Amino acid sequence: MSKIDAKILIVDDDQDVLLAAKLFLKQHFEIVHTDKNPDNLPNLLANENYDVILLDMNFSKDATSGKEGFHWLNVILETDPAAVVIFITGYGDIELAVQGIKEGATNFLLKPWENKKLLATITANLKVRQSKKELEDLRSKQKVLIADQDQSYSDIIGNSPAMEQVLMAARKVAITDANVLILGENGTGKELIARAIHKASNRKDEVFISVDLGAISESLFESELFGFKKGAFTDAKEDRAGRFEAANKGTIFLDEIGNLSLALQSKLLSVLQNRRVVRLGTNKEVPIDVKLICATNMPLYQMVNENKFRQDLLYRINTVEIKVPSLRERLEDIPLLTDHFLKIYCKKYNLPLKRISAATLKRLEKHNWPGNIRELQHSVERAVIMSESNVLEPNDFFLSQLDENKSDEITTTNLNLEETEKILIRKVIDKHGGNISKAAKELGLTRASLYRRIEKYGL
Secondary structure, three states: OOOOEEEEEEEEOOOHHHHHHHHHOOEEEEEEEEOOHHHHHHHHHHHHHHHOEEEOOOOOOOOOHHHHHHHHHHHHHHOOOOOOHHHHHHHHHHHHHHHHHHOOOOOEOOOOHHHHHHHHHHHHHHHHHHHHHHHHHHHHHHHHOOOOOOOOOOOOOOOOHHHHHHHHHHHHHHHOOOOEEEOOOOOOOOHHHHHHHOOOOOOOOOOEEEEHHHHHHHHHHHHHHHOOOOOOOOOOOOEOOOOOHOOOOOEEEOOOOOOOOHHHHHHHHHHHHHOOEEEEEOOOOOOOEEEEEEEEEHHHHHHHOOOOOOOOHHHHHEEEEEEOOHHHHHHHHHHHHHHHHHHOOOOOOOOOOEEEOOOHHHHHHHOOOOOOOHHHHHHHHHHHHHHOOEEEEEEOOOOOOOOOOOHHHHHHHOOHHHHHHHHHHHHHHHHHHOOOOHHHHHHHHOOOHHHHHHHHOOO
């Protein structure tokens, strides 16, 4: 007879009761722990997730008030709101046991019990535990998802050969649980590809959690990704699931993974290898089942050679690698993309549908697009707002002149990616007179991402 995969804890000051219960229950359940001292409960609960806890109502000699039982019931429920507690009580304390159920206990069991009754009571209450856990997990997930729920992502636009290769790779990897690494410049649509993979996977009905690792400080990394227990640090006012737990059964997208320090890379690697997380403030391992997709615009292979990125982590995350082309590499998609953005912004601003003149389209196709699709999107939106005509002309588009005044150090003599990025950032910041918001917008970066690069390159 196979045992039920469940963890049972029995707390009673009668050693004979503990021994008899353990001998019987070990035949039916994987783990059975006993303890005669309720003072050990906090430590026990900190190190293990019990599915059912059997708790005596009275521990002091000749005590019959049940106050001790109520006290420890509160301790258990404060530690684990999803705990299932069955009071152990004598016949004369049934009224107290019923009161205990009102206080949060799930059931009560009379002493002395028959083994069949004991087994039936525990088995029935395992379902209660599952329901409570599902409810708590749902609440935690909802808190994490608040930041993502208003985001709207469109379908992928483009039929160029470069994009056809990307979409073919995405379709192939979507039907597997292989880890995916998406490479590409900022603004190329890496998250859009990640979401497309999720939508085509067998996890499409589960959550998609996006995490911008570049925007999370080292001090918040573990609490954000792995979660925390109430009281784990000053502002931890309630238990909270981390991003990995919130993504359980679904997909987690780790953007800007190249920004992680070596110390954080090590912590992430441990989670990916073990497929378990430990919330801050606990020693409990929580299993996770996620599809992992990572992305970066940084040269990870070069960083491995420079000992800035762990080789074992790179191997772990890039079972399948997808390179998203820059807009310069798919210029034939510009007409489709501009048409798509025109429809979006004319509708958004309640304007008649505008169109692009042939001269404008030719101008757009000659632009270098350092900010890629994100830059094109912002340019179209700005043109829709500012133009009073239904036909958008070249002067309706405010485009960076960097591509028209090309520097030899960018285009010919220096092919180092980081040095090129440094030069480009400096030029755009100079162009906007040090206005970081405008520079970030033109580069297709968030202000936080641009500040990190300024610090990185000492600009």
